[in-house]
Amino acid sequence: MEFNNVTIIGGGTLGSQIGFMSAFHNKNVTIWGRSDQSIDRTKARIDRWETAVRIDLNATDEQIKNAEKHLQYTTDLKDALAGADLVIEALPENVATKDEFYDQFKELADSNTILVTNTSTFLPSQFAEATGRPDKFLAYHFANEIWKFNTAEIMPQSKTDSALPAALKQYSQEIGMIPVMINQEQPGYILNSLLVPFLNNALILWSKGIASPEDIDNTWTIGTGAPSGPFRIMDTVGMKTIYEITHNSSDPDLQVAAEKVKTMIDAGKIGRESGEGFYKYN
Amino acid sequence: MEFNNVTIIGGGTLGSQIGFMSAFHNKNVTIWGRSDQSIDRTKARIDRWETAVRIDLNATDEQIKNAEKHLQYTTDLKDALAGADLVIEALPENVATKDEFYDQFKELADSNTILVTNTSTFLPSQFAEATGRPDKFLAYHFANEIWKFNTAEIMPQSKTDSALPAALKQYSQEIGMIPVMINQEQPGYILNSLLVPFLNNALILWSKGIASPEDIDNTWTIGTGAPSGPFRIMDTVGMKTIYEITHNSSDPDLQVAAEKVKTMIDAGKIGRESGEGFYKYN
Numbered sequence: 001m002e003f004n005n006v007t008i009i010g011g012g013t014l015g016s017q018i019g020f021m022s023a024f025h026n027k028n029v030t031i032w033g034r035s036d037q038s039i040d041r042t043k044a045r046i047d048r049w050e051t052a053v054r055i056d057l058n059a060t061d062e063q064i065k066n067a068e069k070h071l072q073y074t075t076d077l078k079d080a081l082a083g084a085d086l087v088i089e090a091l092p093e094n095v096a097t098k099d100e101f102y103d104q105f106k107e108l109a110d111s112n113t114i115l116v117t118n119t120s121t122f123l124p125s126q127f128a129e130a131t132g133r134p135d136k137f138l139a140y141h142f143a144n145e146i147w148k149f150n151t152a153e154i155m156p157q158s159k160t161d162s163a164l165p166a167a168l169k170q171y172s173q174e175i176g177m178i179p180v181m182i183n184q185e186q187p188g189y190i191l192n193s194l195l196v197p198f199l200n201n202a203l204i205l206w207s208k209g210i211a212s213p214e215d216i217d218n219t220w221t222i223g224t225g226a227p228s229g230p231f232r233i234m235d236t237v238g239m240k241t242i243y244e245i246t247h248n249s250s251d252p253d254l255q256v257a258a259e260k261v262k263t264m265i266d267a268g269k270i271g272r273e274s275g276e277g278f279y280k281y282n
Numbered sequence: 283m284e285f286n287n288v289t290i291i292g293g294g295t296l297g298s299q300i301g302f303m304s305a306f307h308n309k310n311v312t313i314w315g316r317s318d319q320s321i322d323r324t325k326a327r328i329d330r331w332e333t334a335v336r337i338d339l340n341a342t343d344e345q346i347k348n349a350e351k352h353l354q355y356t357t358d359l360k361d362a363l364a365g366a367d368l369v370i371e372a373l374p375e376n377v378a379t380k381d382e383f384y385d386q387f388k389e390l391a392d393s394n395t396i397l398v399t400n401t402s403t404f405l406p407s408q409f410a411e412a413t414g415r416p417d418k419f420l421a422y423h424f425a426n427e428i429w430k431f432n433t434a435e436i437m438p439q440s441k442t443d444s445a446l447p448a449a450l451k452q453y454s455q456e457i458g459m460i461p462v463m464i465n466q467e468q469p470g471y472i473l474n475s476l477l478v479p480f481l482n483n484a485l486i487l488w489s490k491g492i493a494s495p496e497d498i499d500n501t502w503t504i505g506t507g508a509p510s511g512p513f514r515i516m517d518t519v520g521m522k523t524i525y526e527i528t529h530n531s532s533d534p535d536l537q538v539a540a541e542k543v544k545t546m547i548d549a550g551k552i553g554r555e556s557g558e559g560f561y562k563y564n
Contacts, residue, residue: 143505151504178504180497190493190501194512198480211472215462219472222433222460223425224515226508230476233506 001167003086003114004028009101011042011073014118015090017146020049023070024063025175030072032080039073046071053147081109086171088140090118098122099130106132114164116140120192123185125157134159140168141189142177152177153189195233196245200254202230203246206278207257213278235277239270283449285368285396286310291383293324293355296400297372299428302331305352306345307457312354314362321355328353335429363391368453370422372400380404381412388414396446398422402474405467407439416441422450423471424459434459435471477515478527482536484512485528488560489539495560517559521552 004027008019011031023029033039050067053059074080081087087109091097098117105115115137117124128134138156143149152172154165165181172179180190188196202216211219217229234242239261247258264270264277271277286309290301293313305311315321332349335341356362363369369391373379380399387397397419399406410416420438425431434454436447447463454461462472470478484498493501499511516524521543529540546552546559553559 149504151501153501178500180493180501182493182497184490184492186487186492190487190498191505193487194480194483194498194502195505197483198476201476201479205468205472205475208466210466210468211462211464215464216472216476218460219433219435219462220476222431223473223477224508225510226506228507 001114001163001170003167003171005083005085006030007032007080007084007087009080009087009089010091011038011045012090012092013045013144014142014146015088016042016045017049017144018088018090018118018142019071020046020053020067021146021177022175024053024059024067026066026070027175028072029070030074030080030084032077033073033075035075039075042073049147052145056145056148077104078108081105081113083110084113087113087115088118089115093119093121095122095126098127102127102130102132106130112136114167116168118142120189123157123187124155124160125185128157128159135161136164138164138168139189143191147176150177151180151191153180153182153191155182155185155189157185199230199234199237199242200246200249200251200257203234203242203257203261204251204253206231207260208253231278235271235279235281237271238273239265239277283396283445283452285449285453287365287367288312289314289362289366289369290372291362291369292372292374293320293327294372294374295327295426296424296428297370298324298327299331299426300370300372300400300424301353302328302349303428303459304457306335306341306349308348308352309457310354311352312356312362312366314359315355315357317357321357324355331429334427338427338430359386360390363387363395365392366395369395369397370400371397375401375403377404377408380409384409384412384414388412394418396449398450400424402471405439405469406437406442407467410439410441417443418446420446420450421471425473429458432459433462433473435462435464435473437464437467437471439467481512481516481519481524482528482531482533482539485516485524485539485543486533486535488513489542490535513560517553517561517563519553520555521547521559 006022006027006029008015008031011033019029019031031042033042050064115131117139118141124139128137131137138160141153143151154168156165169179205211205216206213213231217231220229243258243261246254269276272281275281288304288309288311290297290313293315301311301313313324315324332346397413399421400423406421410419413419420442423435425433436450438447451461487493487498488495495513499513502511525540525543528536551558554563557563
């Protein structure tokens, strides 16, 4: 199974990055957007990724031109799906939005087209039936700035054809990614399964007044050689996301910590992007 | 409060490193050992640390000589304690051994001598009364290869004089350490409070067959920029320690994982030092 004609549903941050890197590696890519305005925004994002890969990957003019040549845009879903080997759904994390697309996909897509979702918060089993082809459906998850943080997490659900993960593994390698094979459904995939509890534990140490963000980060970076400790990572992730993933916790210590994060957000300390979170930035 | 005359009780791996780095920074250090044989072993260790700091810190002959000039050894506990500003207990992690020392310390030490313990597994409150001076006692924890992994975790118990942590902070800086101030007793200090659950979560992902050690490590190193993922860290820590800290867990998933670690140990895969753990080493 080889994927050469690839359609991306949704040209947001991740959708546009996946489309761009696929085109960069000679795949014929069509990005579907809801409106001309959303296509314009996608094109502006692609401009930014072009600049980024010039810096981060030393990409040449020729490579950039080649990527552009392999990219098409459309607002017509039927056109977008026609002849696609692989469709990558990268819509917002909203069940209704995704279900609405899967309904149309079921009607419009070729019967042999493979469908994957880039969802970060849902499990693929939740949508498998809605796609109309659970055997040809799995989750395929990328991290922001995929040319640099180049893991591609490949996670089937129970009805996925057993040959499909290997086909996605090959595709990942073809577009410059390091495939991560996840053998069973795992909420949060691998990265968030490790990162979220790690950040939560650090947050509780701080919230309980056991040690300062700086001292906790120093301990981690010196002890493990990591470039950033948990509080610097949280400043990059942003306080709003940290609040989102903590405030409904059943752990009372984490609930208290979430309220302290809320106080920071209310004071405008929402992380690196606002110039202040646990640390100050210039 | 300034500490210039420092006595180390026990010249094992950490005791000899703390003594050596204190002497390296012009502190007058006495290392107490139980017997002439243990003093000999301590001196052999100090030779190794001298070689290591020549490599890791570019230490000069003059600096090494200066450190040696500041080091004394004795098997006489009364002599060791006489005139000490600061006594650092670095005995094996055995309650009876530590209690036996604290009993003698109570009799022999000057009344104004400060006492700290380098225990990694106990809380200082457990020994505070036994020392006879709970207000002058706290935990002071170093990581192996202290010249490189140079955090010094400073953790008081409820009866510690509130001025004492700051004095240890200053001492830490004087001997080239990054002090980590822990405001309340915390089992495992900071590093193990973060590292142990992190390693446990990774172990469970592997044990449940969700992903391979290599794929999990790739996800972590690419996603966070860390030099090592959890399985490479566990290979360095050693499987025996991993088994020790997991097999009594109340989490059934972790118990299953611990049994798989036991199988590895039984097969001789005890980590980096045996040439194989989760990875093979040459």
